[in-house]
Amino acid sequence: xxxxxxxxxxxxxxxxxxxxxxxxxxxxxxxxxxxxxxxxxxxxxxxxxxxxxxxxxxxxxxxxxxxxxxxxxxxxxxxxxxxxxxxxxxxxxxxxxxxxxxxxxxxxxxxxxxxxxxxxxxxxxxxxxxxxxxxxxxxxxxxxxxxxxxxxxxxxxxxxxxxxxxxxxxxxxxxxxxxxxxxxxxxxxxxxxxxxxxxxxxxxxxxxxxxxxxxxxxxxxxxxxxxxxxxxxxxxxxxxxxxxxxxxxxxxxxxxxxxxxxxxxxxxxxxxxxxxxxxxxxxxxxxxxxxxxxxxxxxxxxxxxxxxxxxxxxxxxxxxxxxxxxxxxxxxxxxxxxxxxxxxxxxxxxxx
Amino acid sequence: xxxxxxxxxxxxxxxxxxxxxxxxxxxxxxxxxxxxxxxxxxxxxxxxxxxxxxxxxxxxxxxxxxxxxxxxxxxxxxxxxxxxxxxxxxxxxxxxxxxxxxxxxxxxxxxxxxxxxxxxxxxxxxxxxxxxxxxxxxxxxxxxxxxxxxxxxxxxxxxxxxxxxxxxxxxxxxxxxxxxxxxxxxxxxxxxxxxxxxxxxxxxxxxxxxxxxxxxxxxxxxxxxxxxxxxxxxxxxxxxxxxxxxxxxxxxxxxxxxxxxxxxxxxxxxxxxxxxxxxxxxxxxxxxxxxxxxxxxxxxxxxxxxxxxxxxxxxxxx
Numbered sequence: 001x002x003x004x005x006x007x008x009x010x011x012x013x014x015x016x017x018x019x020x021x022x023x024x025x026x027x028x029x030x031x032x033x034x035x036x037x038x039x040x041x042x043x044x045x046x047x048x049x050x051x052x053x054x055x056x057x058x059x060x061x062x063x064x065x066x067x068x069x070x071x072x073x074x075x076x077x078x079x080x081x082x083x084x085x086x087x088x089x090x091x092x093x094x095x096x097x098x099x100x101x102x103x104x105x106x107x108x109x110x111x112x113x114x115x116x117x118x119x120x121x122x123x124x125x126x127x128x129x130x131x132x133x134x135x136x137x138x139x140x141x142x143x144x145x146x147x148x149x150x151x152x153x154x155x156x157x158x159x160x161x162x163x164x165x166x167x168x169x170x171x172x173x174x175x176x177x178x179x180x181x182x183x184x185x186x187x188x189x190x191x192x193x194x195x196x197x198x199x200x201x202x203x204x205x206x207x208x209x210x211x212x213x214x215x216x217x218x219x220x221x222x223x224x225x226x227x228x229x230x231x232x233x234x235x236x237x238x239x240x241x242x243x244x245x246x247x248x249x250x251x252x253x254x255x256x257x258x259x260x261x262x263x264x265x266x267x268x269x270x271x272x273x274x275x276x277x278x279x280x281x282x283x284x285x286x287x288x289x290x291x292x293x294x295x296x297x298x299x300x301x302x303x304x305x306x307x308x309x310x311x312x313x314x315x316x317x318x319x320x321x322x323x324x325x326x327x328x329x330x331x332x333x334x335x336x337x338x339x340x341x342x343x344x345x346x347x348x349x350x351x352x
Numbered sequence: 353x354x355x356x357x358x359x360x361x362x363x364x365x366x367x368x369x370x371x372x373x374x375x376x377x378x379x380x381x382x383x384x385x386x387x388x389x390x391x392x393x394x395x396x397x398x399x400x401x402x403x404x405x406x407x408x409x410x411x412x413x414x415x416x417x418x419x420x421x422x423x424x425x426x427x428x429x430x431x432x433x434x435x436x437x438x439x440x441x442x443x444x445x446x447x448x449x450x451x452x453x454x455x456x457x458x459x460x461x462x463x464x465x466x467x468x469x470x471x472x473x474x475x476x477x478x479x480x481x482x483x484x485x486x487x488x489x490x491x492x493x494x495x496x497x498x499x500x501x502x503x504x505x506x507x508x509x510x511x512x513x514x515x516x517x518x519x520x521x522x523x524x525x526x527x528x529x530x531x532x533x534x535x536x537x538x539x540x541x542x543x544x545x546x547x548x549x550x551x552x553x554x555x556x557x558x559x560x561x562x563x564x565x566x567x568x569x570x571x572x573x574x575x576x577x578x579x580x581x582x583x584x585x586x587x588x589x590x591x592x593x594x595x596x597x598x599x600x601x602x603x604x605x606x607x608x609x610x611x612x613x614x615x616x617x618x619x620x621x622x623x624x625x626x627x628x629x630x631x632x633x634x635x636x637x638x639x640x641x642x643x644x645x646x647x648x649x650x651x652x653x654x655x656x657x658x659x660x661x662x663x664x665x666x667x668x669x670x
Contacts (some may be wrong), residue, residue: 043393128653133659133660135610137473138652143596145649152642272477285471316490331474332464 018169018302028282028330032297034328039164039304046312058187059307065254066274067299072139073278074244076239078206079215080222080287081129082136083240088147093118093251094261095151095158107177115248121147121246126237129235136150140271148268154264171261173255176208181256191257198249203292214272215239219287276323299315301326353454363607363614363659367622374629381655382636389552394632395518398624400425401599402457402521402577405620406528410538411565412603416614417472418566419596420461420479421573426592427487428454429577433496433587436503443503447578454574457483457568466559472567480596487589496587507582518580529617541565545612601648604633627651 005030024030044050069086076083083264096117100110125143127219128134155168162169166230172213179193205212218225218235254260283290378385385391393403411418428450435446461479465472507517531538534539544558551558572591580591604610605626606619630647634640 128657132657134653134656137610138604138656141601142652145597145645145652149642149645149649151646153640153646156640156642276477276481279474285473311656314487315493317485319442321485321489322482324478324485326476327474327481330476331470332468335468335470 029291029293029297031295032281032301036297036301036304039301039308042310043304043308046308046314049311050307054278055307055311059303060192061257062306063300063302064191064302066248066277067195067296068198068250069252070274070278070281070295070299071198071292072239072291073274074281074283074290075202075206075212075215076243077278077283077285078219079236079239080219080288081236081239081252082275082285083125083140083143083243084137084181084271084275085125085140085143085147086243086274087266088144088151088271089118089121089244089247089326090251090254090266090270091151091263092147092154092257093121093248094265095155095161095168095170095263096277097255098261099154099158099160101177102158102170102254103175107174107180110177111252113291114252115245118244118246118248118251119241120244122241123237126240126243129240130233130236136337143269144271151263167262170255173259177256178259181253181254181260186296189257191253194249194253198246199292199296206292216288219289221288236327258328273302273323274299278326284334288291361659363617364619364622366625367606368657369618371622371626371629374626378636379632382633385632385635390632390636394625394628396515397631398628399517399521400580400603401624402525402597402621403576404572404595404599405624406525406570406617407568407604408566408599408603409606409608409615409617409620410528410532410541411569411616412608413532413545413612414562414565415548416465416562416565417476417567417602417610418461419473420457420483421475421569421599422592423480423487423594424454424457424570424573424592424593425481425546425577425580425595426589427457427577428574429581429591430487430491430496430587430589431574432578433499433581434490436500437498437587441501443506447506450578451571451574454570454572454577456568458567459563461570462563465566466562473511474499477503477525485661491587491589494591495553495589497585499581499587501585503582504585507579513531517583519557520579525617525621532617537561541663542613547613552566576590598624598627598648599650605651607659609659623655 005128040050067077069090073083093114097110097114099108100113105113121143125139129136143219152168155170156166158168160170160202181189181194182192185193189305195282206215207213211329214225214235216231217228218232222232249302251261251265254265278290278295279285279297280301281290281296282294305326306319308314308322309316371531380546392487404425408421424432432446432450435449437444441449457479461475464470464475473568505516509513510516511519528538532541533539540551540556541561543554543556544561548558577592581587584591599620602623603615603620603622606615606617607623608615627648630651631641631644634644634647
């Protein structure tokens, strides 16, 4: 090796504290925290109901349910995949759960079967995308419709479902099921603990676990990842199954907490709304970027926007326009930074 | 034999055969199918989507994507209703202004996608949220009624016993089809979709053309909204909710790829017919309409499956 190059090998340098601070204040997460703070300020100034126990626990409930789903979605997005069907997927899985519980299947068995249904759906979608090369958008668009239709058909034709204005719904779950997420612990509901634990788990998985960190590689440069030996197809199928699992978990906890489930529990646009919050949180549709903290903040922002519209006298359309504008602003800023950054880089190259 | 081989290589032939066999099956097994009311119903059901379908195909061919056509249609339908009712505008002027509104929406969306190179999916998703709320902001939440009765003639005055709305839809679809086949300007969209870098090098002004494709789509969506309001004589909040996905599904069933470079208006038209026939079959046989969603979802996946795996692909995927 030629040693005449003046290349200094850098040993593990500690990042100085002021750089950590600077990186934090320039980060997306900080910006999201600021927007969330603004949202809270505006909402509480427009309505005294904001800081009530009922409202806060409502916010925490939706945050818990959506963040569980968003975790699975985040991993899929980082790997470059896409899924917009999680809204109606929730409806469908809940219908299965309702039928199982209604037919007096033991609670533990019902939960396990429901989880497996979610994983199985993910497996099918993953196989369609990888082996049969169906485009992910099209697959999940089709799945969106199929889940919605099946949630209604199975619900309407099941003996244990009740019906209100032709929407099948389930209630009267066994007590042991309701205890799963229905209780409180020092004021915090069980469901919030579940969500917190899952978020913590994903946080550490995406930071430390090699298998999960492979997704960043896969999303960033799929061809390089495959050449480097990463089992790309397996990983993508796994991620779809993970999404299905998380949707099932969220559905089960949700049904346990609100003690009922309807075939319209997940709307056709819920999937897109959660996709929006994941994108606001920093994941790119192309893959390769995204963080658990960003996603959690994105979901929190989404829930706060809907809450703002619900408890103030603002017309409900404000939630759409705020969400759309924030989504647009976040991708616009991303794009501007990308273009600006590449221009700066070219200038740097010219100088050197 | 060679002609047959060539014919089958075209995506639309297979789809045409499927649609033809399906229609034939319905014709022979269900007497209600061939009644003029039923046929008329099927055709009218696809007209609104058919108006937008041509421009949407052009957009998909160039590799673009637009989810916001449904809300643009609903919003422009609301705009024309407002102009006619609250501002008592003469009909031609109201139509003109509404189309201009639609073109502006398309221009804004297209600008951010073509010139600032943002991802079309996310931009049109954001546009969907934003434009949908515009609709409620301008009408205060209620549907707009009381439209002057002669507005109905816009879509339903009959020429040779066929309503103008159907004539317009078919003429626009045929026009876009011919343009995509013969006109150089429109054929270059295939180049943009097939290999964008090669198109740039070949001197095609891709940014301008992409912007134009988005303007076209939103303009056609606004025209569809005008026809919709004319047909139902009210500005409805729910107008256009499902159209975006229906049209996208039809375009993909018709042979367009999401990446671009392929597709035809004929295929899109056949896709629309096919979806309408599926729905019609469910109605005629008394099956649960709830199966419609499942059927459309399965059709969509099946169409792409067939496309990706059975149709000869000239370009190997890396």
